[in-house]
Amino acid sequence: MLHSLRRRSVRVLGLLTALTVAVAASTTPATAGTLTDWTMNGNNLLNTRSNLLETKITTKNVSRLKAKWTFATHGDVSATPIVAKGAVYFPDWGGYLYKLDAATGQQIWSKKISDYDGVTGSLSRTAVAISGNTLFLGTQVGANLLAVDATTGALKWKTQLDPHVAAILTMSPVVHNGVVYEGVSSTEGEMSAFDPTYKCCTFRGNFNAVDANTGKVLWKRYMVPDNGNQPTGYAGGAMWGTPAIDPVRGTVYVTSGQNYRVPDSVNQCQNNGGTPPQCYSPDNHIDSILALNLKTGAIKWATGAMRFDAWNASCIPGLPPNNCPANPGYDYDFGDGAHIFGFKDKNGKLRDAVGGGEKSGEYWALDPDTGNVLWSAAPGPGGHVGGIMWGTAWDAKRIYVAEANFFKTPYQLADGTPSTGSSYAALDPATGRVQWQVPDPTPGFAWGPLTVAADVLYGSSTSGHMYAMDSATGRILWDFTAPYSSNSGASVVDGVVYWGNGYAKFANGAGTTGSFTSGTFYAFSVDGK
DSSP: OOOOTTOOOOOOOSSHHHHHHHHHHTSSHHHHHOOOBBTTSSSSSTOOESSSSSSSTTTGOOOOGGEEEEESSSOOOOOOOOOTTTTTEEEEESSSSEEETTTTTOEEEEEEEHHOOOOOOOOOSSSOOEEEEEEEESSSSSEEEEETTTOOOOOEEEEEEEOTEEEOOOOOEETTTEEEEEEEEEEEEHHHHHTOOOOOOBBEEEEEEEETTTTOOOEEEESOOTTTTTTSSSSEEOOOOOOEEEETTEEEEEEEEEEEEHHHHHHHHHHOOOHHHHSEEEEEESSSSEEEETTOOOEEEEEEOOOOOBBOOGGGGTSSTTTTTTOOOOOOOOOOOOOEEEETTTTSEEEEEEEEEEEEEEEEEEEETEEEEEEEEEESSOOTEEEEEOEEEEEOOOOOEEOOTTTOOOEOOSSOOOESSEEEEOTTTOOEEEEEEOSSSSSSSOOOEEEEEEEEEEETTTEEEEEEETTTTOOOOEEEEEESSSOOOEEETTTTTOOOOOOSSSOSSSSOOOSSSEEEEEEETTTOO
16 A cells, blocks of 8 residues: 555555655655654644554563653653654643753753743643754743744744733644644633633634744634624634644644633524524634645635534533533533544545544544545543543554543443443544443543554553553553653654653542642653663
8 A cells, every 4th residue: 555645635554654654755854854753743744643663662562661761850741742863852831841862861951931932930731843953832821832943942933823811822833844833722711710700701712824934924714703802702712632734635634622602692593493503603613623725724624513512611510600601512622633544445445534532522534625524433421621632543553542531421331341431442444433442440531642653552541650552452561650640642762652741730530640840751661771
């Protein structure tokens, strides 16, 4: 099977090495790096979260993983680390950005995010993207996109993507052909509950294309209609899942979040029995997967909301309800980003698809040209903190998902076993059929993004456990217990697993979650060698 960029569609292939070569061919050398680097959150433009050339760590020896080295940080590390040209890059919740020697863990440099943007207490939680000698990352305070010299750590430029008081950047950026693609999220959903005087809501989620050399915004696409900055219209549509890029179609695929509030006319329409397509403005692209033109940001297609979903944190029982919408939804936004994957259909024909996981617990597979649903699967229950949260993976054999089941809803695993906890599952890319499903053996939540390399699947739990599983069966082959909650995705490069630890942002009900002042970053290898 060959993946050829000379074909109109990106044929995402059955051979991992072929896909790697195709991805590298579709980027500039600076974006692609070497074939053994991990240069962005999803590791490639297709956002597969897989290492296609890993051979040193397999199911035969992964049980022997030991710490090769550790590094003490100033806070939790929840971002997927980036590995390029012998160095590891990642930010922490203590407000620092690090560059370490990938072989030894020795610090090459560290910089305070607040020194870049001048904002006290600023930090980044996004995975870094590297292109050439420049790092790109977003800030959790002020919604600044930063470009940093990878050699020295010096700031090259910064661009504020949204001046809204609640705007933040939680999406890990992607770089292609000299353009940085980055979405904007917000904390307005939380502000609406914890500040009873706050008039909810006005934030509008948006996606941006930014010149990688200058920081100039080339185009911006909003997810909800213009509200005139008044808390009477549409608000929400935050964007925080990593996008996927198809260079042949000239398309970037993105996912969006729920409304924080909607106009009264929508509530009236809903009360009268209207459906989301009947009641919503056609420009209200919430809880959606969208295909955007790479050069202009024009919407090629959008799935649109499949259910009413106006929700913010004031809808949580026990919190001040003054800003909860009249008809609250379930907060079923797409925490997972978009992914491009391939499969053989029932006639043996190679097809490609775009997919993503939703906090409803569902994974959606769509036709990349039309957005038509090919299949959907729900291996576990939904919830406003998952469902499926921060990332799924694909290795040309299976799609891997982590189901958090935040509300501990009773359900059955694929083999009929009853469960009220989190689980990990593998889906058939052609049909969505669950091929295997295993429970998290701890009471933690499976929030973190998954990673697959060779025949090993890596996943984490907020109970602090880091797992290595047989990708064919889900059997846990290695279980490392870290001191804090684990919500980082692993990157696997040349026989080393790089992994962060700690997530104090959320309580997990299963022990200590993390720290904003100290933490540990890990590099694991077979026998620690």
